[in-house]
Amino acid sequence: MNLGVNVPNFGPGTDPGMLRAWAQTVEGLGFDLLMVSDHVAVTPDVAEQYPAPFYEPFTALSWLAGVTSRVRLGTTVLIVPYRHPLLIARMAANLNRLSGERLVLGVGVGWARQEFAALGVPFERRGALTDEYLRAVRAAWADEKDYRAGPIPIWVGGHSDAGLRRAVELGDAWHPLRLTPAALRATLGRMREIADRRGRPVPALAPRIALRLTESPVTGPERLAGEGTIDQVAGDLDELRLLGAENVVLDPFNGDPDETRHPRVAWQALAAVAALQDDNRSRRTEST
Secondary structure, eight states, X not given: OEEEEEOOOBSTTOOHHHHHHHHHHHHHTTOSEEEEOOOSSOOHHHHTTSOSOBOOHHHHHHHHHHTOSSSEEEEEEEEGGGSOHHHHHHHHHHHHHHTTSOEEEEEEOOOOHHHHHHHTOOGGGHHHHHHHHHHHHHHHHTOTTTTOXXXXXXXXXXXXXXXXXXXXXXXXXXOOBSOOHHHHHHHHXXXXXXXXXXXXXXXXXXXXXXXEEOSSOOOSTTOOTTEESHHHHHHHHHHHHHTTOSEEEEEOOOSOGGGGGOTHHHHXXXXXXXXXXXXXXXXXXXXX
């Protein structure tokens, strides 16, 4: 199972030097994937959770491609209705080619009403626009003479029935964000039912989970996957592996913008998970 990291590309502590440090830390610890978020207009509803400055994902990932060599690069998630589909197709194809085919395109429909208004995009049509645009992106990528996209996987976020249907019909993987273990299992069951009804294969599982290490166990039904002691996190990763996840993205940002000024807490948590993965690999090697 490959592990990735959601890197904060926003907030008061984020600048080019910090983004470079994040990228080199993620790659240096041996993680497989570095992902960033997407917003275009930092309207008040966006700023409450993801304050300025906000580094646009295609721009930021293009730059980070040049300061890394191995780690895959992705969006978690690109808000599809914010850009013309041919612009998405062109930027994604170019980034994938220029980075040595390292791009993963995670996509979603968006949630910030004020941002939609600022961009002149109808909020009520965001789901239909996402479906339409994703089909247009795939059609553009089929033009190998022009776009030369290469193998760009599309991970579809969302856990509503519409989101699950979109993942089944248009995605290579389902990319749910920060769910409890119970909610993840239940929603995966719903997606399998939707896929069966539509006669389509179940997309791969590629969740983004929290990463918040604590000294004492976190209990109760509201505990997110990835939250708690290192043993609890290890258990969550084992369960995801058994559920068939080939990729899991760890999200160490816990909602306080000031965290972006002090990334070492997040880096220490990532180092603990990386060490856990190394131990698991060693045990598997010894057993064979």
